[in-house]
Amino acid sequence: MRDWQIKRRERTKQLIELGGLVRKAGLIELIDDDRPVLLGAFLAIAAKLQGEEREQMLALWRRRGKRAFEQSG
Structure with a gap:
């Protein structure tokens, strides 16, 4: 796998995890x-x-x- 692909996967994983924190905090439901x-x-x-x-x-x-x-x- 190429270096840019690894970095892209790491970034994607990070963004998904951050989105999970938004959900975990209940913000999605609170602000509709x-x-x-x-x-x-x-x-x-x-x-x-x-x-x-x-x-x-x-x-x-x-x-x-x-x-x-x-x-x-």
């Missing part, structure tokens, strides 16, 4: 699959991560995410 809303929320997160509260937000979201993974088994 309104993709502009989802993108807007992601842009708000990105803006937060560019601000002074970056480290605090990462720590908070990491804790919440770990708890959610532990609860779902």
